[in-house]
Amino acid sequence: MEDTRTPRDQELSPGCSSVHQKRSKPEPSCVSMKSDASLDHLINFKSEDTRSILPPRSETKPVCEKYDQTMNQPQDSTYPGVSHEVLIMFRSNLMKKFERLYEGTAMQRNPTLLNEIYTELYITESESGEEEELNEFCLDKFVKGKNNPENMNVLQKLLPVIKESRSVHNEFIKKKIRTIDSPEKSINLFHCLNELGDRSLVEEIQQYLKSGGIKEAKLSSSQWSAVVFVLLTSEEELNEFRLDKFVEEQNNPENMKVLQKLLLVIKESRSVQLYDCGVTDEGCAALASALRSNASHLRDLDLSWNKLGDSVKMLSDVLQDPHCKLEKLGLYNCGVTDEGCAALTSALRSNPSHLRELNLSWNKLGDSVKLLSDVLQDPHCKLEKLWLSDCGVTDEGCAALASALRSNPSHLRELNLSWNKLHSVKLLSDVLQDPHCKLEKLWLSYCGVTDEGCAALASALRSNPSNLRELDLSQNKLGDSVKLLSDVLQDPDCKLEKLGLSKCGVTDEGCASLTSALRSNPSHLRELNLSENKLGDSGVKLLSDLKDDPHYKLESLYYCSVLVS
Known part of the structure; x- marks a missing residue:
């Protein structure tokens, strides 16, 4: 038969048979290949393109030549008569073809030939005994494909081949995970393990999370990566992230190492609590x-x-x-x-x-x-x-x-x-009396509110009584000015539910005024704080009667630094 191969083909092809020939036959075999001119440019796949790097299956043997053995090169036991250097050359060449094919597939969105070239590469590599390099190569392509949605249909075809391969195996991926310090870089490797059916690392971390023992555990980098994977792939939405669930001590700079490990989780959380x-x-x-x-x-x-x-x-x-x-x-x-x-x-x-x-x-x-x-x-x-x-x-x-x-x-x-020295509470009073003001809670504890300020607040609340629900005037020296607030409380339109008057110098007389107002409008106030006021027996008696009366809605009443419930 006439030899039609190019010089380039002759240089790379020792005498051998196609990979599709049964390997049980004793004659030497290797991978058949086309010209490598394609390595100089991206393969341009078209939808109608049906080329194949492998020859069609047939009973006709391809034309082969025996390699000259006179060079005394070391021979490979799997391929008698073929030097180890030649097999390395094949491996390198096939990897280059695979990379070109991968790039061309990504650009053209056409998975033509990818499965065949991968199978060809796998057979050559796994039988040559050079597994780890192929593991690295294929895993890299697998991970890149996971990050590119356009290649997912290709990976679906590749996955059965990867699962059957002795080269891309679970222990190798775990080994890679252990060498990577960043969860961001190893997260795709966990996806690989997951799709290959190995959940051992993940299940170990799930136990830590369920038991709450993760705070005390001294996790390795790979285990922290597993934590990230578990949290990101959980069926529950990441509503809240709390760093204190993962660290033992509060306010410890060492916690920042854990924070760095969990940044991917933080990015996907709705609420991040780092108090x-x-x-x-x-x-x-x-x-x-x-x-x-x-x-x-x-x-x-x-x-x-x-x-x-x-x-x-x-x-x-x-x-x-x-x-x-x-x-x-x-x-x-x-x-x-x-x-x-x-x-x-x-x-x-x-x-x-x-x-x-x-x-x-x-x-x-x-x-x-x-x-x-x-x-x-x-x-x-x-x-x-x-x-x-x-x-x-x-x-x-x-x-x-x-x-x-x-x-x-x-x-x-x-x-x-x-806890701000304001004195000019009157300015805020002007806001409160605005009918458009929607303020519901106002805290002015320890602000130096005077009798004049209390009068201004009371006047504003009488003008617009229906919005404010909570008012705290604790630790202001109000004294008998509390009686002005009583006028607000007895207004049927007043909707105040919480009133804080702790340590305000309230007297028995002021207490009598407050209780009288509440009898007039008993249905709204839920909490009254009169603790640390020097109330006499009469004031205490009025408050006790108020608490015990079923007509009032008071749920919490504080006086004399004691909570009555």
Whole structure:
């Protein structure tokens, strides 16, 4: 028969038979191949293209030549008469073909020949004894395919071959997982194990999670990767992530190592609770980066009691992202500075319509509160709850807040200004009496409220009694001014449910006025706190009778530092 092979074919093809020939025959065999000109460019697959790298199955033997044995090259036991170097050449060549084929398939969306070339590669490699390199190669292609939805139909055809292969096996994948420190890099390997039916690592972690013993367990990197895989593939939606479920100690910088391991889970969680977890600048930076990559998903973030300082500026970058839909942000006692507050408010001005709750209590903000006022008066601002307890808010800051609320009174529902020396409560009273004001909870504990301030508040509540549900005036020296509040309580339109008057200097006379008001309008107040007031026997008797009377709706009554229930 005339030899029609090219010089390139002659160089690469020793005398051998096709891989489709039965391997039980004694004559040497190897993989038949076409010209390698295709290696110089991507294979262009067309839908009607029916070419095959393998010859069609037939009884006709392909033309073969014996390799010259006079070169004294080492021989391979599987292929008598074929040198080991030649088999290595075949392996390298087939891998290159597979890569070209893989790329061409991804571009043309046509899986033509992929299964055949993989089978050809598998037979050659597994019989040559060079398994680990093939494992690496095929696993890499499998993982890349998992990340590319266009290749999933191809992988479905490959999976039976991979499952039967002695090369791509479970122990090899586990070995790879153990060498990778990042869950982000190993997550696809767990998908491979899962599809190959091995759930041993996953089931081990599930036991830890169910028993709650994961806090005490010293997990390896691969086990943390398994934790991530279990949480991400759970049928339950990731509604809340709490770092304290995975660490033993609160406020420990070592917790940041665990945080880094679980960033993939954080990215997919609706609520992230990191209260008092020792979040550092580095941890805050990693968290902000993770949140930016999936900005539209998170709704609730609590970083309270972490020393963040100016790291808050990194979170501001997330907040100003137009895709950010964060609704609750807790930064209680985080060391937020004027600069950090400025960055936050700038972000909220850029994207004001989503945040509903902001807690900045116990941060020394001072006059930076005026910057928040600029956000509040924006008609697009939908903030409903604002906590600024012990923030160093001055009368000037309070005036700015009151002005903002008068401009946009219809959204804010809760305002906490406790532990700020305000004195000018009258400005807030002007807001309360606005019929458009929807404020339901107002905390002014330890604010230096005077008799005059109490009178202004009472007057405002008489003008607009139907919205406020909770009022805390504890630790203000009100004395007999409490009688002014009694006039509000006896109004049938008053809907107040909780009233805090702890340590206010309330006397027996003031107590008598309160109980009289409640007898006139007994149906709304649920909780009354009169603890740490020097009440005499008459005052205590009035309160006891009030508690025992079934006509009143009081559920909790505090007096003389004792809870009566």
